[in-house]
Amino acid sequence: MSTQGHQLDVHTLPVMADNLVHLLACAREAAVVDPGDAAPVLRALEERHLRLRTVLLTHRHADHTIGAGELRRTTGCVVVGPEECAATGLDRVLAAGDEVSCGAHTLRVLATPGHTAGHVAYYCESATSVWTGDALFLAGCGRVLEGSAAQMWQTLGRLRALPAETAVYCGHDYTLDNLEFAASILPDDPAISARLAAVRSSPEARRALTSTMGEECRSNIFLRADEAQVRAALGLRDLDPVAAFAELRRRKDAW
Numbered sequence: 001m002s003t004q005g006h007q008l009d010v011h012t013l014p015v016m017a018d019n020l021v022h023l024l025a026c027a028r029e030a031a032v033v034d035p036g037d038a039a040p041v042l043r044a045l046e047e048r049h050l051r052l053r054t055v056l057l058t059h060r061h062a063d064h065t066i067g068a069g070e071l072r073r074t075t076g077c078v079v080v081g082p083e084e085c086a087a088t089g090l091d092r093v094l095a096a097g098d099e100v101s102c103g104a105h106t107l108r109v110l111a112t113p114g115h116t117a118g119h120v121a122y123y124c125e126s127a128t129s130v131w132t133g134d135a136l137f138l139a140g141c142g143r144v145l146e147g148s149a150a151q152m153w154q155t156l157g158r159l160r161a162l163p164a165e166t167a168v169y170c171g172h173d174y175t176l177d178n179l180e181f182a183a184s185i186l187p188d189d190p191a192i193s194a195r196l197a198a199v200r201s202s203p204e205a206r207r208a209l210t211s212t213m214g215e216e217c218r219s220n221i222f223l224r225a226d227e228a229q230v231r232a233a234l235g236l237r238d239l240d241p242v243a244a245f246a247e248l249r250r251r252k253d254a255w
């Protein structure tokens with residue numbers, strides 16, 4: 001189906017302390033990514049006169065999945081996600097390369113392990129958007145809980161390779177904290193300083209809760225672990241980007 005005239009609208013719903021739930025709508029059909037809570041999703045569906053077709057899960061952590069069961073019971077939608085989300089009850093198990101539709105749009109599953117072993121992201125070429133769960137955050141990345149630093153670096157490389165204009169939607173609003181951490185490592189970096197100043201001073205920037213891959217490549221320090229100046233700032237002479245990424249992640253975990 002052509003996507004001409006069938007825009008994919010994205011409404012981001014902040015839930016709990018800092019989780020972000022993304023409601024996708026094309027015409028009257030909706031999908032929701034990582035519903036950590038069902039109630040705000042049900043309210044948004046009603047307000048916008050949308051019919052929920054699909055719950056998309058990026059990984060198995062409860063703060064991303066707990067609303068899925070209630071949404072299925074209430075709306076009759078299907079729940080899809082990687083095998084590791086089986087405990088939530090999946091109507092369809094997804095693997096890398098699989099496709100899921102939302103109205104006229106198609107989302108493709110990308111393998112993004114590292115935060116959890118089976119973590120996936122959803123990329124929509126026709127809407128130039130990616131939902132990254134806890135793999136990539138705005139100005140940051142997820143903790144490496146189940147994979148290795150090498151695996152997470154490969155995941156970030158896969159996301160970094162998406163077109164620069166791709167809109168990024170992630171699983172938590174940690175943007176200010178991430179930028180403050182980045183500025184502690186690279187205090188004179190123009191892209192990081194400008195983004196930090198914008199988020200600090202502008203409520204609109206603070207509430208934007210979305211970014212682009214191009215902006216992330218410029219000011220997300222975790223995507224820049226292969227830059228000489230990042231390695232130098234970390235005191236690493238080693239040329240291995242994985243070592244630099246691992247050191248950045250270690251410092252952020254202790255931040």
Ligand SMILES: [Zn+2]
Pocket residue numbers: 059061115134
């Ligand atoms: Zn998580």
